[in-house]
Amino acid sequence: MEYRQLFREIHKRPGMYGLDGSYKSYEAFLMGCDAGNDWGLFSGFREWLIMRLGARSGFGWSGLVLQLALSEEPSIPLSPGSDAKAVELLFELLDQFMEERAPAHGVANIFERHQAWLSTQTRVALLRVPDQDHSHGLP
Numbered sequence: 001m002e003y004r005q006l007f008r009e010i011h012k013r014p015g016m017y018g019l020d021g022s023y024k025s026y027e028a029f030l031m032g033c034d035a036g037n038d039w040g041l042f043s044g045f046r047e048w049l050i051m052r053l054g055a056r057s058g059f060g061w062s063g064l065v066l067q068l069a070l071s072e073e074p075s076i077p078l079s080p081g082s083d084a085k086a087v088e089l090l091f092e093l094l095d096q097f098m099e100e101r102a103p104a105h106g107v108a109n110i111f112e113r114h115q116a117w118l119s120t121q122t123r124v125a126l127l128r129v130p131d132q133d134h135s136h137g138l139p
Contacts, residue, residue, distance in 0.1 A: 003033065003041060004098040011091045023078060023086045027062045030094075044107045047114035048097050056121060065090045 010017045010029060019025040034041045042061060049064040050057055057064060066074050069089040070082055078086060101107050 004095065004102070006033075007091065007094055007098070011087075021087070023066075023083050023090065026087060026090060031062075042097075044101060044110035044114075045094075045097050048100070048110050049093065051114060051117050052093070056118075065093060068093070 007030075010019060010026070014021040014025065017029065019029055030042070046061045046064065049061055049068065053064060053068055057067065059067065066078075066086055069086040074082060074086075077083075101110060
């Protein structure tokens with residue numbers, strides 16, 4: 001079974017895979033899949049999510065999904081409603097990402113787009129820097 005199909009299956013039937021259907025259980029399962037693939041299965045997922053978020057972030061993919069799913073800072077543990085919302089968005093985003101990375105050079109294209117996006121963010125950030133106050137007498 002290919003991973004995109006596996007992820008659809010675990011989403012539909014988490015109990016068959018020893019999961020309780022919570023965001024944390026899916027996160028652990030997915031990280032295990034990634035570890036079993038020498039951390040290459042989700043290569044580019046974080047960058048792809050950052051572009052979706054539209055802002056730089058120090059979070060890993062799991063935290064980014066939570067940021068995208070929840071408008072407020074998530075409380076830990078997640079409330080049942082927040083957990084369900086995060087799970088649904090996780091699998092929606094994961095399916096879109098897996099589709100985009102599937103073609104030849106898909107991952108490379110994601111990294112190229114991320115690099116281009118980062119360069120625009122750097123320029124935008126530089127444009128936002130206020131003029132320095134030189135009233136203290138130093139150049």
